[in-house]
Amino acid sequence: xxxxxxxxxxxxxxxxxxxxxxxxxxxxxxxxxxxxxxxxxxxxxxxxxxxxxxxxxxxxxxxxxxxxxxxxxxxxxxxxxxxxx
Numbered sequence: 001x002x003x004x005x006x007x008x009x010x011x012x013x014x015x016x017x018x019x020x021x022x023x024x025x026x027x028x029x030x031x032x033x034x035x036x037x038x039x040x041x042x043x044x045x046x047x048x049x050x051x052x053x054x055x056x057x058x059x060x061x062x063x064x065x066x067x068x069x070x071x072x073x074x075x076x077x078x079x080x081x082x083x084x085x
Contacts, residue, residue: 008065008081015063022046022056023065026080035077042075 008023029037029045043053057075060066067079 011063011065011081015065019059019063019065022060023081026060026066026077030077030080033077033080036074037077039070039073039075 005024005027008020008027011020025045039050039053042048043050046053046056048056054070057066057068061068065081066077069076069078
């Protein structure tokens with residue numbers, strides 16, 4: 001099992017599985033960090049509206065699995081649990 005998945009699974013006792021799955025998906029999508037992605041790409045990937053995407057990203061942030069900023073239709077992911085050193 002890749003180290004990133006093992007790292008994310010360590011959060012399972014305290015984080016809802018759906019939130020962990022979102023983090024796993026982002027880890028698989030992100031080629032490296034920091035990663036700037038068009039908001040529309042994430043909306044299409046998850047088939048979400050803009051407000052639903054924002055809620056999903058904030059949920060990941062609240063659980064300490066994601067650090068991000070939004071700007072001009074993009075999402076800059078600067079930290080993601082299980083990705084990087």
